[in-house]
Amino acid sequence: MKSISITRIKEILNDSGLKATHPRLVVFSELIKHNIHPTADQLYDHLKIDHPSIAKGTVYRILDHLVSAGLVNQVSTKQGIRRYDANLDQHAHIYCIKTHEIQDYYNDELDSLIRDFFARKKVENFHIREIKLQINGEKEDPNKKVTIV
Amino acid sequence: MKSISITRIKEILNDSGLKATHPRLVVFSELIKHNIHPTADQLYDHLKIDHPSIAKGTVYRILDHLVSAGLVNQVSTKQGIRRYDANLDQHAHIYCIKTHEIQDYYNDELDSLIRDFFARKKVENFHIREIKLQINGEKEDPNKKVTIV
DNA sequence: CTGCCTGCAAAGGGTTTGCACATTC
DNA sequence: GAATGTGCAAACCCTTTGCAGGCAG
Secondary structure, eight states: OOOOOHHHHHHHHHHTTOOOOHHHHHHHHHHHHSOSOOOHHHHHHHHHHHOTTOOHHHHHHHHHHHHHTTSSEEEEOTTOOEEEEOOOSOOEEEEETTTOOEEEEOOHHHHHHHHHHHHHSOEESEEEEEEEEEEEEEESSTTSOOEEO | OOOOOHHHHHHHHHHTTOOOOHHHHHHHHHHHHSOSOOOHHHHHHHHHHHOTTOOHHHHHHHHHHHHHTTSSEEEEOTTOOEEEEOOOSOOEEEEETTTOOEEEEOOHHHHHHHHHHHHHSOEESEEEEEEEEEEEEEESSTTSOOEEO
């Protein structure tokens, strides 16, 4: 539950050459505020409560734009369901195959472990853009968060 | 391009409680032979050349069964396209965002690096089933393979 | 004012499903 | 012979798209 001002979001959009329209502000700020990695559909269902005029197709288009602009990441679960993530910091995903929740997992040690590994290796004929780590499994108590110490 | 006998495939299916029907043999052996991580649709298009009687819906159903039985893995690209992988050994995926090819990448050192990391950590309220590493980027020469030394 | 963006609704494409028939064990 | 699997085609999403009107810069 991150807090960010509408003015700041407008700046970010403008800096990326995107017009700061009402639907864009709403979609983007919602994604930043509640970062539960929603699908486009879930986001639409949630937004239409407060903003009934926004069309579903528009939500899909906006998300595409945000992804192209590099402001938002797209992740897919094993089942191929597309989810959106406003958090661009390097992090892994913990995916519960029972509840389908995605939880972010930050760990600098893990990141450098992997980064160092590929820095040591010679990767030929390939330009690495990003390295994604997904931890799949099951929550024991679905109502509690997963914690890694 | 792995080789495996039809008799062996029948055994594997029976061991998993799946009837060794013709369509299943065809789908499973094709997936093992040419492990290019195809989509269900691609697999169907390819199979119908030699086996025109197999229905598309059947290919989808068989793949679901094989995944449930743990004989085949399901992976998704960033875009949410479902691909199937008959190779169950621990390995990472190299995904080219230009050509949409998926190439397997085996490295024991990398695997133990990650395995050791999570063995050291206390993961609470979660049972880890698998850890997936996906390396996204672009091939420089689309016609050549990616090699990591 | 100009070009980009949106709402709407229809089309698209991959996947699932119900049914009657066929097949395996 | 009983239970399971299959072919077929229609139904079902989720996502994309064309268009006419709206809005930000």
